[in-house]
Amino acid sequence: MRDEQGGPVLSVRDLRVAFRTPRGLARVVNGLSYDVEPGRTLAIVGESGSGKSVGALALLGLLPGDVARISGSAVFDGYELIGRDEEEMRAVRGAGVGMVFQDPATSLNPVLTVGRQLVEALRAHASMPKDVARARAEELLAEVGIPDPRSRLEAYPHQLSGGMRQRVMIAIALAGQPRVLIADEATTALDVTVQAQILDLLMRLQKEHSTGVIWITHDLGVVAGIADHVLVMYAGRCVEEGSVDALFERPVHPYTRGLLGATPVVDDPRPARERDLLVTMPGLPPDPVELPEGCAFYPRCPVRADVRCRTEEPPLASVAGDPGHRAATFYTPEGV
Amino acid sequence: MAGEPPLVRASGLHVHFPMRSQMPFRRSVTEVVRAVDGVDLHVRRGETLGLVGESGCGKSTLGQALVRLIDPSAGTVEFDGVDTATLSASALRSLRRRMAVIFQDPFASLDPRRTVGDTIGEPLAIHGLHRGRRRRRARIGELMEVVGLDPDHRGRYPHEFSGGQRQRVGIARALAGEPEFVVCDEPIASLDVSVQAQVMNLLVRLQRDFGLTYLFVSHDLAAVRQVADRVAVMYLGRIVEIGAAPSVVDDPQHPYTEALVSAVPAPSPRKERARDRIVLGGDIPSPAAPPSGCRFRTRCPKVFDPCPHYDPVLQPVGGDDALGGDDAVGGDTGDADAAQGHQAACHLHGVRG
Numbered sequence: 062m063r064d065e066q067g068g069p070v071l072s073v074r075d076l077r078v079a080f081r082t083p084r085g086l087a088r089v090v091n092g093l094s095y096d097v098e099p100g101r102t103l104a105i106v107g108e109s110g111s112g113k114s115v116g117a118l119a120l121l122g123l124l125p126g127d128v129a130r131i132s133g134s135a136v137f138d139g140y141e142l143i144g145r146d147e148e149e150m151r152a153v154r155g156a157g158v159g160m161v162f163q164d165p166a167t168s169l170n171p172v173l174t175v176g177r178q179l180v181e182a183l184r185a186h187a188s189m190p191k192d193v194a195r196a197r198a199e200e201l202l203a204e205v206g207i208p209d210p211r212s213r214l215e216a217y218p219h220q221l222s223g224g225m226r227q228r229v230m231i232a233i234a235l236a237g238q239p240r241v242l243i244a245d246e247a248t249t250a251l252d253v254t255v256q257a258q259i260l261d262l263l264m265r266l267q268k269e270h271s272t273g274v275i276w277i278t279h280d281l282g283v284v285a286g287i288a289d290h291v292l293v294m295y296a297g298r299c300v301e302e303g304s305v306d307a308l309f310e311r312p313v314h315p316y317t318r319g320l321l322g323a324t325p326v327v328d329d330p331r332p333a334r335e336r337d338l339l340v341t342m343p344g345l346p347p348d349p350v351e352l353p354e355g356c357a358f359y360p361r362c363p364v365r366a367d368v369r370c371r372t373e374e375p376p377l378a379s380v381a382g383d384p385g386h387r388a389a390t391f392y393t394p395e396g397v
Numbered sequence: 398m399a400g401e402p403p404l405v406r407a408s409g410l411h412v413h414f415p416m417r418s419q420m421p422f423r424r425s426v427t428e429v430v431r432a433v434d435g436v437d438l439h440v441r442r443g444e445t446l447g448l449v450g451e452s453g454c455g456k457s458t459l460g461q462a463l464v465r466l467i468d469p470s471a472g473t474v475e476f477d478g479v480d481t482a483t484l485s486a487s488a489l490r491s492l493r494r495r496m497a498v499i500f501q502d503p504f505a506s507l508d509p510r511r512t513v514g515d516t517i518g519e520p521l522a523i524h525g526l527h528r529g530r531r532r533r534r535a536r537i538g539e540l541m542e543v544v545g546l547d548p549d550h551r552g553r554y555p556h557e558f559s560g561g562q563r564q565r566v567g568i569a570r571a572l573a574g575e576p577e578f579v580v581c582d583e584p585i586a587s588l589d590v591s592v593q594a595q596v597m598n599l600l601v602r603l604q605r606d607f608g609l610t611y612l613f614v615s616h617d618l619a620a621v622r623q624v625a626d627r628v629a630v631m632y633l634g635r636i637v638e639i640g641a642a643p644s645v646v647d648d649p650q651h652p653y654t655e656a657l658v659s660a661v662p663a664p665s666p667r668k669e670r671a672r673d674r675i676v677l678g679g680d681i682p683s684p685a686a687p688p689s690g691c692r693f694r695t696r697c698p699k700v701f702d703p704c705p706h707y708d709p710v711l712q713p714v715g716g717d718d719a720l721g722g723d724d725a726v727g728g729d730t731g732d733a734d735a736a737q738g739h740q741a742a743c744h745l746h747g748v749r750g
């Protein structure tokens with residue numbers, strides 16, 4: 062195991078995904094590169110349609126092969142994931158890379174008990190007798206904080222609350238002891254109190270097992286609380302990335318700055334009527350079938366000025382004096 | 398403003414839904430979902446009252462009962478000083494024009510087969526406003542402009558619009574009857590961050606321009622704090638804390654509010670590292686069988702002896718400032734004024750119930 066001495070457990074380079082659609086080629090992921098380190102959390106943030114889910118599904122071989130064109134590289138533990146067939150990918154999913162999806166209601170099978178689904182997940186990764194798998198399933202439920210795990214094994218998904226179903230999803234994702242866990246909007250549908258429970262749980266399990274986590278979300282508050290490294294996506298591209306502190310304390314890209322300005326904060330002591338209006342960005346992200354030339358954010362950018370903005374695609378370049386912090390913009394904010 | 402009666406007032410409000418027995422041969426109604434279970438509340442003219450709480454605690458049911466889309470099982474709803482239960486059908490209909498609802502889901506709440514112009518014009522037709530094709534058309538165009546839509550798009554269908562634009566259609570429809578009171582039921586929940594900000598700013602601007610009164614329902618405490626003058630916190634069918642937004646959110650007095658506030662993620666890594674998150678154990682109990690005594694006791698980190706035995710009532714809490722400077726010296730300490738202060742239903746502030 063090479064990465065025991067450090068180094069990323071997953072390296073993605075220049076990932077691209079395009080879909081054939083009746084209207085033309087939809088270029089949804091356009092050159093994404095990142096590393097996932099063991100025991101660390103990479104957050105991928107961006108608005109709806111920016112390509113967050115598609116980028117993750119591409120790694121797991123879960124996109125419809127007939128319409129999706131995937132290129133680039135994704136090396137997991139020394140093993141190239143892109144271009145594998147379904148059988149090879151099935152071995153990777155779960156055992157190597159686990160995934161928790163946004164909506165537990167649709168990702169659990171409604172007609173099978175929780176126990177049955179867990180046992181199947183366990184036996185898919187390692188051959189073990191049924192009773193051993195069952196005992197392990199009970200342990201897993203206990204591990205994700207479900208009270209009275211033995212009797213919950215007999216429960217059907219609809220008999221559990223949303224928070225409990227999400228815990229079951231996490232238990233299933235962890236069944237194969239994955240080295241990388243991809244959580245796609247895993248707490249978005251939950252109440253903040255339940256979200257706090259799940260975040261707590263995941264961070265504890267991550268620490269215990271040194272799991273590398275990719276956390277996909279549009280909630281900047283959650284990112285600030287759990288991420289080590291953050292990658293901001295716009296129109297299928299990384300527009301800014303850096304340590305969580307760099308991103309929140311010293312954002313450079315006008316889109317990142319816009320997202321932060323649009324997010325209301327709880328702890329501003331002023332009454333609502335004395336607060337400023339939130340910062341808004343006009344318009345919508347571009348259609349992936351008709352990506353603009355130049356910077357994809359140009360049509361909505363409040364500070365566009367540089368003549369190159371409309372004609373040249375800004376490269377992802379290091380921010381001076383801030384190691385590991387990179388942004389794809391021709392704009393330099395004051396004081397940076 | 399101090400002496401003016403509230404625009405909306407609920408007293409002893411209950412909304413119970415019968416739940417049919419799951420047993421095949423028993424037809425009797427066995428259980429009742431106590432969605433709203435004893436709420437006293439008022440909304441002042443021109444203010445925004447935020448309503449927060451976990452999924453299923455009864456926020457939407459309360460909002461709909463306030464605009465009489467749902468009939469209360471018990472208790473009263475007064476609008477502008479009139480008990481809505483005493484009104485004739487036609488009087489209730491004309492009262493309805495003065496209230497409106499903006500629904501949560503801009504995808505489900507619009508009829509896919511109607512043009513957005515027809516959807517926005519619907520309340521005009523129902524209430525017989527702006528009669529005549531030309532005038533109605535002009536009014537629809539005006540409403541679209543107010544919410545930032547292009548009037549030339551009136552002939553389009555909902556699927557041709559983005560989520561934020563559909564929510565604007567819902568807002569334009571709600572405004573069509575020129576309501577005084579608008580229940581905004583999770584108006585931003587399904588939208589992207591930048592679009593959420595657009596819609597929140599729009600609601601604030603409309604309130605300023607038209608003097609609207611809002612009940613702003615949301616499970617997003619940061620969004621509520623951004624727009625609400627006062628905040629009510631709901632748990633299992635009850636209001637457990639209410640008061641001026643800065644006092645309730647910045648200095649919560651009920652253990653549930655405290656947990657709720659502590660769980661809201663702040664978009665700042667520095668603050669996140671410094672924070673002590675209160676992680677509640679357990680699940681929300683069923684609203685069909687709320688716990689005895691204090692409903693929050695099964696999850697409360699501060700539960701103590703009286704909690705299972707006495708059902709706490711709202712009582713004044715917080716420092717003097719919570720009573721609201723003006724009103725404390727205002728002299729006229731009528732009912733409405735006393736209720737301006739910060740209140741919480743918890744025995745930690747004295748066992749009352």
Ligand SMILES: Nc1ncnc2c1ncn2[C@@H]1O[C@H](COP(=O)(O)OP(=O)(O)OP(=O)(O)O)[C@@H](O)[C@H]1O
Nearest residue numbers: 080082087089108109110111112113114115116349
């Ligand atoms: N099978 C497909 N065929 C064509 N286009 C697709 C397909 N799957 C996804 N897309 C498009 O890819 C784009 C990116 O989708 P994706 O689900 O990755 O967004 P996202 O960033 O995860 O958004 P959200 O926050 O809403 O989950 C969207 O424009 C979507 O319509």
Ligand SMILES: Nc1ncnc2c1ncn2[C@@H]1O[C@H](COP(=O)(O)OP(=O)(O)OP(=O)(O)O)[C@@H](O)[C@H]1O
Nearest residue numbers: 414430432451452453454455456457458459616684
């Ligand atoms: N028509 C109905 N018949 C039966 N039960 C209902 C009905 N409407 C709501 N309920 C129940 O009443 C309770 C309160 O529901 P309500 O929709 O008011 O909650 P909420 O606070 O708005 O939740 P959310 O945040 O999920 O929108 C829930 O348990 C719900 O299942």
Ligand code: SF4
Nearest residue numbers: 691694697704743744
């Ligand atoms: S009354 Fe008791 S159980 Fe209820 S909130 Fe207060 S301390 Fe907690």
Ligand SMILES: [Mg+2]
Nearest residue numbers: 113114115245
């Ligand atoms: Mg997605």
Ligand SMILES: [Mg+2]
Nearest residue numbers: 456457458583
């Ligand atoms: Mg609701």
